[in-house]
Amino acid sequence: MNGQYSQPSNSCQPKWRVTVDSLYRRASRVVWPFRCVLCQRLARGSRDLCELCAQDLVLNADCCRQCAQPLGEGSARERLCGACVRAPPRFDCSFVPYRYAYPLDRMIQRLKYGNELSVGRVFAHCFAEQLAVHHVALPEVLIPVPLGARRFRGRGFNQAIELARHLSKLTGVEVRTDLVVRVRETAEQAALPRDERRKNVRGAFALLQPLPDAHVAILDDVVTTGSTVNEIAKLLRQAGAEQIQVWAIARAGK
DSSP states (O other), X not given: OOGXXXXXXXXXXXXXXXXXXXXXXXXXXXXXXXXXXXXXXXOSTTSSOOXXXXXXXXXXXXXOTTTOOBOSTTOOTTOOOHHHHHSOOSSSEEEOOEESOTTHHHHHHHHHHHOOTHHHHHHHHHHHHHHHHHTOOOOSEEEEOOOXXXXXXXXXXXXXXXXXXXXXXXXXXXXXXXXXXXXXXXXXXXXXXXXXXXXXHTTOEEEOSOOOOSEEEEEEEEESSSHHHHHHHHHHHHTTOSEEEEEEEEEOOO
């Protein structure tokens, strides 16, 4: 099985080894306490982000309830954007708590291209906090957006899976990396014009086995046009999903 789709490494460890690993992590935090990934100050709690830097993250408060597209300031979260009115996506709603703006955009780039996996843990803690603030109904299963095999080999990890693993520990929602696979390589969405992104991902995904749950969430790091998650949602809807959420840490504006 491709390493991208494997379960967390401790799932097959003996219980004594998991206990030792847990004790080691606790002891290491005494010697090496959490430090902010942005300013390197000592951070409070169990995340590598200080309170001052956390306040700099731009919340996506005024947004479309379905695709999380940022709307005008003061807009109600219940509103729909024009694109969702004209062509409703295959998913039911989105929860994307932050906007793709400084300094969060730099953090995402460090995670994806700088191999700073600690940023994924920071994102998961921030995301879980916002889930609680907004009383978001949790899905039965979390499906990270898969990478193509070539990009996975080059990067060495899938940032959506890294985020999902940490989120699973915080929320208790099961992560399934064995349901959806990317069946063909695609150009990176960020490098394409908006009108080409839908064509780029058309037919790029396939379902590997029957969908076991009716309420699912598709997880990605950033949503730009929503073309990728919408293509996956189309598969899940055809497989019998009754409620489909889209989760991401950040939403890019038009």
